[in-house]
Amino acid sequence: MGQPSYQASNAIIYLTYAAFLVTGVWISWLWRGQSKAEFLASNRTQKAIPLALNFIASALGSAILFTYPEISTVAGVQGLIVYALSSSLPLLAFGFLGPIIRKKCPEGFVLTEWTRQRYGVIAALYLSLLTLITIFLYMVAELSALQQIINALTGLKGLWAVIAECIVTTVYTSLGGFRISFITDNIQGVMVVGLLILGVITVGVETNVDRSLVQSSGLLGTSLLGWQLIYILPVAILTNDFFISGFWMRTFASKTDKDLIIGTSIATVAVAIILTLVGASGLLAAWTGAWPGDPPQEGSIAFFLLLQQLPAWVVGIVLVMTVSLSTAAFDSLQSAMVSTGSNDLFRNRLNFWWIRLAVVLIIFPVAVVALKSPSILRIYLISDLVSASSIPVLVIGLSNRCYWWRGFEVVVGGLGGLLTVFIFGTIYYGNARDGANLLLLEQSLYVDDWSAFGAFVAAPVGGLLWGLGAFGLRVGVQWVLAKVGGYRFNAFDRPPPSRRSFTAGASERPSDEEDREPVADVKPSSVKG
Numbered sequence: 158m159g160q161p162s163y164q165a166s167n168a169i170i171y172l173t174y175a176a177f178l179v180t181g182v183w184i185s186w187l188w189r190g191q192s193k194a195e196f197l198a199s200n201r202t203q204k205a206i207p208l209a210l211n212f213i214a215s216a217l218g219s220a221i222l223f224t225y226p227e228i229s230t231v232a233g234v235q236g237l238i239v240y241a242l243s244s245s246l247p248l249l250a251f252g253f254l255g256p257i258i259r260k261k262c263p264e265g266f267v268l269t270e271w272t273r274q275r276y277g278v279i280a281a282l283y284l285s286l287l288t289l290i291t292i293f294l295y296m297v298a299e300l301s302a303l304q305q306i307i308n309a310l311t312g313l314k315g316l317w318a319v320i321a322e323c324i325v326t327t328v329y330t331s332l333g334g335f336r337i338s339f340i341t342d343n344i345q346g347v348m349v350v351g352l353l354i355l356g357v358i359t360v361g362v363e364t365n366v367d368r369s370l371v372q373s374s375g376l377l378g379t380s381l382l383g384w385q386l387i388y389i390l391p392v393a394i395l396t397n398d399f400f401i402s403g404f405w406m407r408t409f410a411s412k413t414d415k416d417l418i419i420g421t422s423i424a425t426v427a428v429a430i431i432l433t434l435v436g437a438s439g440l441l442a443a444w445t446g447a448w449p450g451d452p453p454q455e456g457s458i459a460f461f462l463l464l465q466q467l468p469a470w471v472v473g474i475v476l477v478m479t480v481s482l483s484t485a486a487f488d489s490l491q492s493a494m495v496s497t498g499s500n501d502l503f504r505n506r507l508n509f510w511w512i513r514l515a516v517v518l519i520i521f522p523v524a525v526v527a528l529k530s531p532s533i534l535r536i537y538l539i540s541d542l543v544s545a546s547s548i549p550v551l552v553i554g555l556s557n558r559c560y561w562w563r564g565f566e567v568v569v570g571g572l573g574g575l576l577t578v579f580i581f582g583t584i585y586y587g588n589a590r591d592g593a594n595l596l597l598l599e600q601s602l603y604v605d606d607w608s609a610f611g612a613f614v615a616a617p618v619g620g621l622l623w624g625l626g627a628f629g630l631r632v633g634v635q636w637v638l639a640k641v642g643g644y645r646f647n648a649f650d651r652p653p654p655s656r657r658s659f660t661a662g663a664s665e666r667p668s669d670e671e672d673r674e675p676v677a678d679v680k681p682s683s684v685k686g
Contacts, residue, residue: 163313165473166313170311173481174321178325181329181330181341184340184341185329185337188333188337189332191334195334196335197496197512199336200409205420208410208417208421209421210347211343212407213427214346214349214482214485214489215407215485216424216428217349217431217486218485219486220537223305223457224240226456226459227455227457228240228456229437229456230376230440231382232382233376233377237433237436237437243390243391245424246429247391248425250398251404251421252421253418256414256417258555261274261275268284268402268405269501276564280567284567285498287400287571288497291400292490292494293519293523295537296487296527297526298537300319301529303315303322303483306461310464310475322480322487323524326488327491327516330488331516334496334512335406335496338491341485346485349481353434353478355474360463360471364466364467366444367446385607388614389609389613396547396549397541400548402493402494402496403490406496435460447462448463450462491516491519491520492516494519495512499515532601534601534602539596542613545620546570546573546616546617549574549620551567551571553624563628570624571620573624574620578595578596578616582596582612585611595608631648
C-alpha cells in the first residue's frame with residue numbers, strides 16, 4: 158500500500174491542525190471585541206459566496222468517506238445518485254423556507270426560536286431537546302469517523318487525532334464563537350474543494366479499471382433497495398437537516414434573501430458533485446478488484462481499499478482533506494450546540510464566560526462516546542427516524558392558514574410517530590422486541606426486506622395521524638369545557654401576536670453592553686468574509 162511513513166503521517170496531520178489553530182486564534186483576536194450576541198450568531202451579515210462555502214463545509218464531514226462509498230457497493234450507481242441528491246437538494250429548503258422563517262422571527266437565529274414564538278415553551282423545549290441530541294450524535298459520528306479514518310490510512314492510533322481536533326476546535330470556538338466558525342469554514346471549504354479536485358484527477362490517472370468486473374459487479378443495474386432509497390433518503394435527510402442548528406444559523410446570517418437563495422443553490426450543486434465523486438470510489442474499488450477483497454471486507458471501507466492501490470502522496474492529500482472536512486464539520490456542530498443551548502435553555506442570560514466554558518465542557522462526553530467507535534450509519538439513521546416523526550407536524554405551522562395548529566399537536570405527533578414505528582415493527586416481525594429494535598434500526602438500512610422502508614413511512618405518517626388525533630382531542634375537550642363552564646368556545650380563534658424575541662443578531666442591543674469585552678480601536682470589518 159502507498160502509505161506515508163509514520164513520521165510523514167504525523168507531520169501531515171498535526172501541522173494541518175496547527176495551521177487551523179493558529180488561523181482560528183488569530184481571527185478570534187481580531188474579533189475579540191464582539192458582544193455576546195455576535196458570539197452566538199451573525200444575523201444578516203454574510204453575502205452569497207461565503208454562505209455557499211459554509212453550507213458546503215457544514216454539509217460534509219469526514220464520515221462521507223465511509224457512507225457514500227458504502228452505498229455504492231450495496232445499491233450501485235442508482236443508490237449513489239439517490240444518496241447524493243437526497244443529501245444536497247435539502248439545502249435548497251433553507252433558501253426557500255429561510256426567508257419565511259426570518260420574516261416570522263426576525264431576531265431569532267435557530268429554528269427553535271421560531272418554534273417558541275409559534276407553538277409555545279413546551280413545544281420549543283421538546284424540539285430543542287431533539288435538536289441538542291441530534292447535534293450530539295453528529296459530533297460523536299464525526300469524531301468516530303475521524304478515528305477510524307486515521308487508523309485505516311496511516312496505521313496510527315486515531316485517538317490522538319481526535320484529541321488534537323477537540324483541542325483545536327474548542328480553543329478557537331470558545332474564543333470566537335459562531336463568527337470564527339463561519340470564517341474558518343470558508344477557508345476549510347476552499348481547501349476541501351481544491352484537494353478534492355486534485356484527488357479526483359489523481360485517482361483518474363492512477364486507477365486501472367478491470368472492464369470485466371464492471372458488468373459482473375451488478376452495480377450498474379437497479380435493485381429493490383435502490384428503489385426504496387428513493388423514498389427513504391429524501392425523507393430522512395430533509396427532515397433531519399431541520400435539526401441541524403448550524404444550517405439555521407447560516408440561514409439567519411445571510412445578508413439578504415437573495416444572498417441566501419444564491420448561496421444555498423451554489424452549495425447544493427457543489428455538495429451533489431462532491432458526494433457523487435466520493436461515492437464513486439466505492440464503484441472504482443469494486444471495478445478494480447480492491448473490494449470486496451480476500452477475505453471479503455465491508456463496503457464501508459471500500460474507499461480505503463482503493464487507496465491501497467495508489468501512491469503514498471495520494472494518501473497524504475486525503476489525510477489533509479480528512480482533517481479539513483472533519484474540523485470544518487466539528488467546529489460548526491460545536492458552535493451550533495452552544496448557541497442552541499444558550500438560546501433555548503437559558504434565554505441568552507448566561508455570562509459570556511459561562512458560554513465559553515460550555516464549549517469546553519460539552520467536548521468530554523462527546524469524545525468519550527466517540528472513542529467507542531459506534532456505527533456511523535446507525536447514528537445517522539436513529540436521528541433520521543426521530544426527525545421524520547417530528548418535523549412534518551412541526552412545519553404545518555409555517556402556513557398562516559393553519560393558525561389553529563398548536564404545540565400540543567406537535568409534541569403528541571412527534572412522539573406518536575415513534576410509537577407508530579414500534580407498532581409497525583411489532584406487527585412486521587411478530588414480536589415486540591424486534592419492534593423496539595426497529596426504532597434503533599438494528600438491522601441497518603441495507604437489508605433485503607421492507608422493515609427500514611416501513612419504518613420511514615410509519616414515522617411521518619404516524620406522526621401526522623397522531624397530531625390530527627391530538628388536535629381533535631384538544632378541540633373536543635375545549636368544546637366540552639366551554640359548554641360546561643358557560644364561556645365562549647375559542648379553539649379556532651387566531652392566537653395573539655407573539656412577543657418578539659429578545660435575542661439579537663448582527664445589530665447591537667443595550668443588554669449586550671455588560672457582556673462586551675473591553676478593547677481599544679478594533680476594526681473587525683477589515684476581515685469580514
